[in-house]
Amino acid sequence: MHPISQNQIISIVTPSYNQGEFIDRTIRSILSQEGSFYLDFIVMDGGSKDDSVNRIKEYADLFPNAEVTGLYQDLRFQKITGHTSCNTRCLGISYRWFSEKDNGQTHAINKGWKLAIGSVIAWLNSDDIYLDSAVEKAWNALKQNGSLALYGIGLHIDKEDQFLEFYPVEPFHRERLIDYCMICQPTVFLKADVLSKVGYLNESLGYCMDYEYWLRISKENSFWFLPEILACTRIHENTKTSQNxxxxxxxxxxxxxxxxxxxxxxxxxxxxxxxxxxxxxxxxxxxxxxxxxxxxxxxxxxxx
Structure with missing residues (x-):
C-alpha cells in the first residue's frame, strides 16, 4: 500500500436512473478493465425507483475486505480477487456511489466530474458498456499525444447485447463535426484539464449535451481519433436518442x-x-x- 499520483488515475462517472435491467453489465465492463492505471469509478444514481440501488450496492460490498494497493488523498484503491466477473485487472479501483435526486443526466455527470480526481476523465451511461482493454487503449493513446480529447470506434447493440451496426464514426475534422456528429460518446476520453479550459457540460441540455461539449472543446482543441473499437451504445425503447x-x-x-x-x-x-x-x-x-x-x-x- 503506497501513495499514488493523479497522473496514474482515470476517473469514470456513470449516471443512472432506473436502469436496473442494464446497469450490471455497465458496472462489470468498467470494473473488469485491464491496464497499468488506477480507476476512480463514481456511480451517480438519481434516486432510482427500481432495483438499481441494490445492484449498485452489491458491487460496493465487494470492496471492504479487498486488498488496498494505493492511496490518493482520502481514497483507497483496492483489488478484488476471487470474483469471476469482477476480478480487478488494473492496478486498483476506488468505487464510490451516490443515490439522490438530481436535475437529470447532465447534472449527474457534472456532479460526478466535480468529485473526480483522475488526470483522465470519461462518462459511461448505465446502459452502455466498454469493451475489453478499451480504457487501456485510450489511456496509452492520450499519454502518447498532446490532444486534450480522444474518441474511438463505437458499436450499437440491442437489449440482449447483440450487434446492430457500427456507429458512423469518421476521423476528426471540426467542419465535419459541425455538419454531423461523428463522435460516439461512450468512446470519448478527456484529459481532466478540459474542465478548467472548457468548463462542464451544459445542464440546460437534455439530449445533445455531449455533442455541444464536443463543439465547445473543438473550438480550440482537436480530437484524436483512435481507430479501435472501444465501447457499445445500447439502443432500446427508452434511450433518449430514440426521441427523434x-x-x-x-x-x-x-x-x-x-x-x-x-x-x-x-x-x-x-x-x-x-x-x-x-x-x-x-x-x-x-x-x-x-x-x-x-x-x-x-x-x-x-x-x-
Missing amino acids: YNVHREIVQMQKNVVGKTSNHWLFHFAHYSFKNVFPNLNHPILLKSFVRLYYYYLKLFSF
Missing part, C-alpha cells in the same frame, strides 16, 4: 447558439421529424418528401 423530434429540435437550437449556424444536415432532419410529429399518418413517400423539403427551405430562410 425532441433530439433534433434541441440540436438545431444548440448549433445556432454555439456555432452561429445550423448545418443543412441537422436542419433537414429536424424538418423531417417536425413534419412527422404534426402529421404522423402521412406516409406517402413523394408527398412527405415534398412537404419536408419545403419546410426545410422555410426554416433555412426564416428561422435558422
Whole structure:
C-alpha cells in the first residue's frame, strides 16, 4: 500500500436512473478493465425507483475486505480477487456511489466530474458498456499525444447485447463535426484539464449535451481519433436518442447558439421529424418528401 499520483488515475462517472435491467453489465465492463492505471469509478444514481440501488450496492460490498494497493488523498484503491466477473485487472479501483435526486443526466455527470480526481476523465451511461482493454487503449493513446480529447470506434447493440451496426464514426475534422456528429460518446476520453479550459457540460441540455461539449472543446482543441473499437451504445425503447423530434429540435437550437449556424444536415432532419410529429399518418413517400423539403427551405430562410 503506497501513495499514488493523479497522473496514474482515470476517473469514470456513470449516471443512472432506473436502469436496473442494464446497469450490471455497465458496472462489470468498467470494473473488469485491464491496464497499468488506477480507476476512480463514481456511480451517480438519481434516486432510482427500481432495483438499481441494490445492484449498485452489491458491487460496493465487494470492496471492504479487498486488498488496498494505493492511496490518493482520502481514497483507497483496492483489488478484488476471487470474483469471476469482477476480478480487478488494473492496478486498483476506488468505487464510490451516490443515490439522490438530481436535475437529470447532465447534472449527474457534472456532479460526478466535480468529485473526480483522475488526470483522465470519461462518462459511461448505465446502459452502455466498454469493451475489453478499451480504457487501456485510450489511456496509452492520450499519454502518447498532446490532444486534450480522444474518441474511438463505437458499436450499437440491442437489449440482449447483440450487434446492430457500427456507429458512423469518421476521423476528426471540426467542419465535419459541425455538419454531423461523428463522435460516439461512450468512446470519448478527456484529459481532466478540459474542465478548467472548457468548463462542464451544459445542464440546460437534455439530449445533445455531449455533442455541444464536443463543439465547445473543438473550438480550440482537436480530437484524436483512435481507430479501435472501444465501447457499445445500447439502443432500446427508452434511450433518449430514440426521441427523434425532441433530439433534433434541441440540436438545431444548440448549433445556432454555439456555432452561429445550423448545418443543412441537422436542419433537414429536424424538418423531417417536425413534419412527422404534426402529421404522423402521412406516409406517402413523394408527398412527405415534398412537404419536408419545403419546410426545410422555410426554416433555412426564416428561422435558422
